[in-house]
Amino acid sequence: MTAPQEQVGAIVLAAGQSRRMGSAKLALNVEGVPMLARTLAAVREAGLPLLLVTGGHEATVRAVAGDAPFVRAEAYAQGLAESLKAGLRAAPGDWGAALVVLGDMPFVQAETLRALAQALASGAMAVVPVQGGRRGNPAGFARSVWPQLMVLEGGKGARGLLDALGVVEVAVADAGVHRDLDSPGDLR
Secondary structure (H helix, E strand, C coil): CCCCCCEEEEEEEECCCCCCCCCCHHHCEECCEEHHHHHHHHHHHCCCCEEEEEECEHHHHHHHHCCCCEEECCCHHHCHHHHHHHHHHHCCCCEEEEEEEECCCCCCCHHHHHHHHHHHHCCCCEEEEEECCEECCCEEEEHHHHHHHCCCCCCCCCHHHHCCCCCEEEECCCHHHHCCCCCHHHHC
16 A cells, blocks of 8 residues: 555656667657657656656667656666666655656656556555556556566566556546557657
């Protein structure tokens, strides 16, 4: 259970190598704004403290992110799990839970982030948005289950743990929870 004085934060994963895109995708413009800047703006609008996880294209990512607090995932090339673990290790001690926000999902709405954070603050061990009958991103986790996330490896996210943790599905009217931008075709 997340104690009321503990905060829900957002760990923004921005450490990927953008192999499918062919360039530092988080700096590419989406509707006139760099992809990562849109993602960070939603987190800020939701009122969540954030921690950015960098790795691949670090200088470019940091330039887009401005003064956002960050940690470098030294083993970022080994996959998403290593970036997640770097973020969890560096998260502030007063965070009782965290949303794991993907930097390449710039259409997730601040309202969705607030709803997920509220579910965590109300005691959920794990949360996930559901839109149109399908689970999306970002997922969120109470600090008490972070040790289970610390054993993930490679490109595996936490999807396999969600049901075991008794995930709370939060219904949202936000198609952005299904839309990540991985390739040039996704930008069109």
